[in-house]
Amino acid sequence: MGRSLFSHADFLAAARALAAENGPAAVTVDAIAARLKAPKGSFYHRFASRDALLGELWLATVLAYQEGFVQTIEAGDGLAAALHTPAWVRANLDDARLLLLYSRHDFVQGEWPAALRRGVREQTERFEACLETFARDAFGRAGTSQIRRATFVLAEVPTAAVKQHLQRREVPPPLVDELIATTYRAIVGPGKARS
Structure with a gap:
């Protein structure tokens, strides 16, 4: 039944x-x-277990978030990639709370099932490839310092900008986009920045 x-x-x-x-x-x-x-x-x-369900939920949420991010990087639009986080948060508030207020280790304690481990590895590789692509486009190469800048401007700044709003379960205001864009332009420059 x-x-x-x-x-x-x-x-x-x-x-x-x-x-x-x-x-x-x-x-x-x-x-x-x-x-x-x-x-x-x-x-x-x-x-098979609670961990299997939670791992699947976490991975599906990450992949849903990443889809738009990857598309903007592939289109060569770094600013849109940086602004993807607040846009996605506004459209997916509950999923965003899961993704940005918790780590994957909050979802699965211990060993992940093999299929989920493979999915996490593929997701990580895809994200890292996007950072490398952006670093080459924006900073001229994909060395350690350029990837660090890419991570900061595309992932860390947008996450920090929306986090307090997620904690209060509220939609980030437009000011968040302005702050992210200002930071992006300061680091990357108005056009393609060079290393």
Whole structure:
């Protein structure tokens, strides 16, 4: 009966809601089953463990965020990449809270399942490739200091700019974009900066 009433997506949605409300630690098999009014057995029919579900949720959230970021880098628009974070936060407030207020280790304690480890590795490689591409385009090469600048301007500044708003569960105001853009231009320059 549980198989026909509750989908894989239903369990992920329940876990996402619980985590957004009270953090990943609040996501337990019992809490998910209670939220869905589903038998616990239907959870284990779809997921090997709580960690498997939470790992899948975290990875899906990261990949959803990264999609727009990667597109802007591939289009050669570094400023749009820096501004992707507040735009994505506004459109995905609960997912943004999961992604930017917690680390992946808050979702899975210990060993990740093999498929999720592979997904995390691929996601990390994709992000690092984007930073290298941006560093070469903006600073002329992709050495250690250029990648450090790229990380700062594309990831750290935007994350810091939206974090306090996420903690208050509020949409970042337009001023956040202005601050990110000002910082971006100061580091990268009005056009393509050189190293």
